[in-house]
Amino acid sequence: MIEIEARLDELEALGLRRRMRLISGPQGPHVVLDGKPVLLLCSNNYLGLADHPRVRSAAARAATRWGVGSGASRLVSGTMTVHRRLEERLAAFxxxxxxxxxxxxxxxxxGVIAALARPGDVVxxxxxxxxxxxxxxxxSRAEVFVYDHADVEHLEWGLERAGGRAAxxxxxxxxxxxxDVAPLLDIVELAREHxxxxxxxxxxxxGTLGPGGRGAAAAAGIEDEVDxxxxxxxxxxxxxxxxVACDGTMARYLVNAARTFIFSTALPPPAVAAAAAALDLLETSPERVSKLARNAHVLRAALAAEGFDVESSGTQIVPLVVGEPELAMRMCEAALARGVFAQAIRPPTVPAGTSRLRLAVMSTHRPGELRSAARLLGQAARAAGFDPRARAAGAGAGLTGAHTGARDEARAAPVRAA
Ligand SMILES: Cc1ncc(COP(=O)(O)O)c(C=O)c1O
Known part of the structure; x- marks a missing residue:
């Protein structure tokens, strides 16, 4: 049996214990965090739609019209017109x-991975x-070949050894x-070959990349080559x-095989209607997407001027890798003391030795406040005992190690030729 108190103490000693912080009011570029006003720099509300008045009122109208719950799973009685309409919109998008x-x-x-791979297959x-x-x-209980990050040669090496088992x-x-963005073109090419x-x-x-925010696959021009x-x-x-967006046969299969689709209550109508309203806003005002890209550029440039190594990111997600979890926590607290909230991310979310602050830009941030946040983050880093310039110049600032040990598992059990 797990000794719960002992395990919590152990996590505390390793600098890995997690606690929740409390935001009062809606998500936005400025929030009140544990009673203190801060600039929010770690939310995935990238386009400012979670708190947009049209999205809020769509959810409220849906609650009045369809109720707040769907009452059952999709295959029982949970499929409502609101779900069907959003699915049609998302397929078109x-x-x-x-x-x-x-x-x-x-x-x-x-649900999808377990439906598409079985014991004996390789993922x-x-x-x-x-x-x-x-x-x-x-x-899925399939064999998993964990390839080095974005390394298509390593992926190819594994595919060549999987025989007919690659799923x-x-x-x-x-x-x-x-x-950073996956090398999707190369991946799709290898998939076709194998x-x-x-x-x-x-x-x-x-919502953030590609034409009209249609995504990374659209940006790479391979939307219809992805299963x-x-x-x-x-x-x-x-x-x-x-x-998930796919062809009709795949969708019919997933309806029959994806257990997380089959055995879980359908989304509540207000959430579905809110997403549809957000999609409307994305389609009618795509400038939100370009504003997000501009804001991300402003933040990255300002962080680079402070000495941070931000070269690996080309999107609205900007990691400041510092190394050890305690240092990431100290820097997070020092930033908070200066009015900037950027959550520290530690193992097992990221590989050991790469704890970081994960910054997330929103289109609703003002460029000026992003520049000043970068300055405050520079001060916070120094106050926490971290010199961004030394780290950027030295080795190991990039991505190393394994995600929850997955890479080591793959090394220990390489794909065997079939
Ligand atoms: C890459 C990625 N996939 C999947 C998820 C899970 O999505 P959700 O939060 O809707 O469960 C997340 C959430 O953070 C994510 O970052």
Missing amino acids: KRRDTALLFGSGYLANC FSDELNHASIIDGCRL LIVTDGVFSMDG DVRVMVDDAHGT VLMGTLGKALGSYGAF
């Missing part, structure tokens, strides 16, 4: 035949993929803790839930 809503991105990844997964992908791989390549579109399916988790690219495109409704689209 992603330029695919069909879209299927899931309760969350976590559920979508677990190929980037070492920095999100935890929900890792858990989907585990649920699926799965990757984040935009890596959630690093802000006759293996591809799934892209575009939780952080949906399953996953997107979330809880990040740029400001609501809650997720979807």
